Amino acid sequence: xxxxxxxxxxxxxxxxxxxxxxxxxxxxxxxxxxxxxxxxxxxxxxxxxxxxxxxxxxxxxxxxxxxxxxxxxxxxxxxxxxxxxxxxxxxxxxxxxxxxxxxxxxxxxxxxxxxxxxxxxxxxxxxxxxxxxxxxxxxxxxxxxxxxxxxxxxxxxxxxxxxxxxxxxxxxxxxxxxxxxxxxxxxxxxxxxxxxxxxxxxxxxxxxxxxxxxxxxxxxxxxxxxxxxxxxxxxxxxxxxxxxxxxxxxxxxxxxxxxxxxxxxxxxxxxxxxxxxxxxxxxxxxxxxxxxxxxxxxxxxxxxxxxxxxxxxxxxxxxxxxxxxxxxxxxxxxxxxxxxxxxxxxxxxxxxxxxxxxxxxxxxxxxxxxxxxxxxxxxxxxxxxxxxxxxxxxxxxxxxxxxxxxxxxxxxxxxxxxxxxxxxxxxxxxxxxxxxxxxxxxxxxxxxxxxxxxxxxxxxxxxxxxxxxxxxxxxxxxxxxxxxxxxxxxxxxxxxxxxxxxxxxxxxxxxxxxxxxxxxxxxxxxxxxxxxxxxxxxxxxxxxxxxxxxxxxxxxxxxxxxxxxxxxxxxxxxxxxxxxxxxxxxxxxxxxxxxxxxxxxxxxxxxxxxxxxxxxxxxxxxxxxxxxxxxxxxxxxxxxx
Numbered sequence: 001x002x003x004x005x006x007x008x009x010x011x012x013x014x015x016x017x018x019x020x021x022x023x024x025x026x027x028x029x030x031x032x033x034x035x036x037x038x039x040x041x042x043x044x045x046x047x048x049x050x051x052x053x054x055x056x057x058x059x060x061x062x063x064x065x066x067x068x069x070x071x072x073x074x075x076x077x078x079x080x081x082x083x084x085x086x087x088x089x090x091x092x093x094x095x096x097x098x099x100x101x102x103x104x105x106x107x108x109x110x111x112x113x114x115x116x117x118x119x120x121x122x123x124x125x126x127x128x129x130x131x132x133x134x135x136x137x138x139x140x141x142x143x144x145x146x147x148x149x150x151x152x153x154x155x156x157x158x159x160x161x162x163x164x165x166x167x168x169x170x171x172x173x174x175x176x177x178x179x180x181x182x183x184x185x186x187x188x189x190x191x192x193x194x195x196x197x198x199x200x201x202x203x204x205x206x207x208x209x210x211x212x213x214x215x216x217x218x219x220x221x222x223x224x225x226x227x228x229x230x231x232x233x234x235x236x237x238x239x240x241x242x243x244x245x246x247x248x249x250x251x252x253x254x255x256x257x258x259x260x261x262x263x264x265x266x267x268x269x270x271x272x273x274x275x276x277x278x279x280x281x282x283x284x285x286x287x288x289x290x291x292x293x294x295x296x297x298x299x300x301x302x303x304x305x306x307x308x309x310x311x312x313x314x315x316x317x318x319x320x321x322x323x324x325x326x327x328x329x330x331x332x333x334x335x336x337x338x339x340x341x342x343x344x345x346x347x348x349x350x351x352x353x354x355x356x357x358x359x360x361x362x363x364x365x366x367x368x369x370x371x372x373x374x375x376x377x378x379x380x381x382x383x384x385x386x387x388x389x390x391x392x393x394x395x396x397x398x399x400x401x402x403x404x405x406x407x408x409x410x411x412x413x414x415x416x417x418x419x420x421x422x423x424x425x426x427x428x429x430x431x432x433x434x435x436x437x438x439x440x441x442x443x444x445x446x447x448x449x450x451x452x453x454x455x456x457x458x459x460x461x462x463x464x465x466x467x468x469x470x471x472x473x474x475x476x477x478x479x480x481x482x483x484x485x486x487x488x489x490x491x492x493x494x495x496x497x498x499x500x501x502x503x504x505x506x507x508x509x510x511x512x513x514x515x516x517x518x519x520x521x522x523x524x525x526x527x528x529x530x531x532x533x534x535x536x537x538x539x540x541x542x543x544x545x546x547x548x549x550x551x552x553x554x555x556x557x558x559x560x561x562x563x564x565x566x567x568x569x570x571x572x573x574x575x576x577x578x579x580x581x582x583x584x585x586x587x588x589x590x591x592x593x594x595x596x597x598x599x600x601x602x603x604x605x606x607x608x609x610x611x612x613x614x615x616x617x618x619x620x621x622x623x624x625x626x627x628x629x630x631x632x633x634x635x636x637x638x639x640x641x
Contacts, residue, residue: 004130005123008169011134013121026052026118029136032168039140040174041411045076048147050138052118053108056146057155062107064156067096069256070319072159074284075148079176080252081228082166083149083284085184086159087254088226095224099123099188100158101132122165125190127407128357128483133165140173148173171411171418181228181252183408183454185339189226192403192485194338194457199232203330214277214326218258220338223350227255229281232334246291247332253281255336256321261312263303279329280312283320290322342401342487353401353487356494360387361481362473369500375476376450377426380441382476388437389469390430391486391494393462396553400462401487402427402448404471405455406480422474423482424450427460430468431519431568432550437497438468440635450474464553465564468497502570514570518545519633520578520598521566522552523608527626528559528582528593538585539593545569545578554585559626580630582613598632607631 007013009031020027032038034050053060069087074080089096097103099122106120118137123130139160140147149163166187167173182193196213203210221227233239233250241249257280264274283289294300296317301309312323324332344355362373374382393400404425409418427446430438445467446460471482486494502514522541536557543550543565550567569578577597584591594613610629 005132006129008131008133013119013132013134016134017117017119020117020119021115024114026116027136028118028138029134029168032135032164034136034138037413038167038172041172041413041416043174045142045147048140048142051141051144052137053139053155053157056139056141056144059110060108060155060157062100062103062156062158062161064151064153067158069254069282070321071151071153071156072284073150073152075146075150077148077173077177079149079163079179080284081179081181082163082176082184083159084228084252084254084282085181085188085226086149086162087256087282087284088185088228089188091256092224092226095189095226098130099162103158120161120165122162124166124169124187126169126187127405127481128359130190131169133169135161135165135168137161139164170408172413175411175417180453181230182337182339185226185228185337186405186455189339189341191225191339191341192401192457192487193455194340194459195453196336196338197334198330198336199334204327210327210330211277213330214258217255217279217326217336217338218260220340221255221258223341223343225341226339227258227336228339229253229255229329229333229336231332242288243332245332246289246295248283248288251283253283253333256280256282257312259312261304262308264305277326278323279326280321280323282322285320287320289320290324292324292328294323294325294328296322344487351489354489354491356391356484356486356488356492358389358484358494358496359481360389360471360484360496362386362471362479364477364479373473373477373479375478376424376472376474377444377447379476383470383472384438384441386470386472388497389471389484389494390434390466390497391469391488391492392466393464393488393492394490395464397461397463398489399459400492401457401459401485402469403455403457403485404448405483405485407482408454420452420454421478421480422450422452423471424448424456424474425458425469425471427458427462428468428470429566430466431566432466432552433548434466434468434568435497435499436502436568437500438470439500442468512572514572516571516574516634518569518571518574518578519566520545520569520580521631521633522563522580523629523631524560524562525582525613525626525628526560528561528584529626537593539582540585541565542581542583543567543578544581546571546573546576574634578632580628582626582628594626596628596630598630 067090069090072083072086074083101123109115121132121134123132146160149159151159167176186193230252231249239250260275261278262275342353343350344353346352364373365371371385372387374385377383406423411417425448426444428442429445430442448456448458486492520543528537537559538554538556539561540554541552541563552563552565555561577599579595579597581595582593584593596611608629608631610627613626613628
């Protein structure tokens with residue numbers, strides 16, 4: 001999860017600080033100066049003064065009594081999404097120590113005031129890379145008060161400084177107005193964000209689905225992930241409207257705890273199995289809490305022992321933090337974002353994922369073979385002009401996690417806010433030996449949503465085989481860079497398909513060049529005669545053509561297997577047959593069951609040919625080993641590009 005760190009804009013913290021100490025002067029950042037360009041790209045606030053912490057209070061500190069989700073309060077910019085993410089971050093020591101590196105060295109030292117140089121650095125994960133962002137300590141104030149994110153303690157500055165570094169990365173402070181919590185969670189962790197629409201899942205009435213969701217949320221929390229939630233605002237008037245229950249619409253909340261709470265008192269509570277699924281949240285405003293069941297002063301807390309309440313960190317204060325049952329949570333909240341930390345370390349007791357990371361781009365060209373910005377599948381004429389990535393699922397069935405993230409666009413005074421493109425992706429099942437780009441649509445097995453979010457995520461179960469991912473913008477013609485990440489149980493060998501056809505070489509003239517492309521699709525077999533002692537067989541298919549071979553997975557204990565196996569062959573000699581063989585898998589030596597020879601160039605892809613398997617002369621004619629259903633398609637190379 002944590003990789004090497006790159007200095008942002010080539011500003012190296014240690015060297016800059018050393019130079020400031022040598023010159024005995026406080027650092028002033030030339031790339032994020034103390035002026036309106038660093039504050040706004042459109043708006044204005046009059047009377048702002050940039051002050052260093054020593055000018056705001058007498059005894060500044062990075063942390064006062066440690067770091068806590070209670071430290072943060074949202075300021076005048078609408079970045080509750082960022083503050084909620086910071087609240088979640090504050091509860092994870094391993095994570096915040098990555099975002100705030102060498103915090104003891106960065107802390108003010110009253111005994112060595114000469115070691116202070118007015119320079120700080122923070123680290124964020126952006127587009128597959130950890131960036132080290134350097135800032136000076138000048139902060140925007142109005143009437144000597146911080147106007148943006150600030151702490152409960154006037155002399156605690158970690159949240160204001162982290163916010164400034166994030167604003168620098170985004171272009172200016174105003175760029176943080178109205179963002180996406182999922183983006184900040186990913187930037188703090190390098191994890192993968194998974195949004196869930198609670199209104200679509202019927203979690204309020206379906207107890208089984210709700211219990212399964214709670215277990216998943218609990219697992220993400222227990223394994224160090226970050227979680228946020230919100231209630232959709234359906235109109236501008238709804239934004240930050242307070243409901244009768246105390247919750248606020250269009251407002252991001254940080255999830256600070258998830259647990260099963262034991263009900264009862266004394267020894268009785270240990271013998272009773274009754275537990276309640278509960279979740280704790282925090283309002284970034286530091287006030288305005290839930291006032292329903294299990295709110296701070298509700299009588300429901302009498303059902304929980306004092307020791308259990310202490311274990312939960314239960315407080316009766318209007319500090320913005322409150323507990324709810326997960327059932328009530330699903331009833332009132334509409335969205336939850338889980339930022340999962342994907343474990344890729346083999347030195348772990350938890351599941352280890354295999355990760356593939358690839359950089360790509362949507363680019364424009366007038367040449368259809370070179371254009372890579374074809375838009376979504378609604379645009380059938382251009383869809384297959386998008387980038388294509390092939391990967392393998394090597395288990396009988398595997399859970400696959402896929403994320404694409406577009407490169408963030410900085411906000412600037414000249415160009416305005418850097419808006420995200422609407423992006424998504426489709427997954428198609430293809431031939432087991434496909435090594436060239438698709439030119440005709442194949443079976444679509446999964447697809448993500450399309451949304452103008454920085455990242456899009458999909459979790460899906462796929463059967464063994466080869467697949468092609470096609471990341472796209474919603475409309476054709478848009479350009480941008482993206483990062484594709486795929487997580488599987490077994491290495492997926494993911495790679496981009498860059499060639500449209502077999503390359504021409506100096507040997508093509510002598511050895512020949514493919515004249516036709518043939519796809520063979522073996523669907524099923526029936527009536528296989530070779531049976532083991534249990535009455536079944538362990539058959540598999542081999543498709544052979546001009547020295548190439550495609551082999552299916554073994555189907556266990558059946559005489560009527562369903563294969564769904566496809567092979568693609570670029571043929572120099574179309575007149576020669578393609579051989580489809582059925583074998584029975586044995587520990588010592590596999591047994592040949594029969595074969596068919598496919599001749600001709602049938603062009604109707606929808607026609608399934610049921611053919612009798614023939615042996616190779618070692619069987620009696622009345623003991624044929626069964627039939628096989630095959631579909632064959634032949635076409636010219638490079639169709640429908």
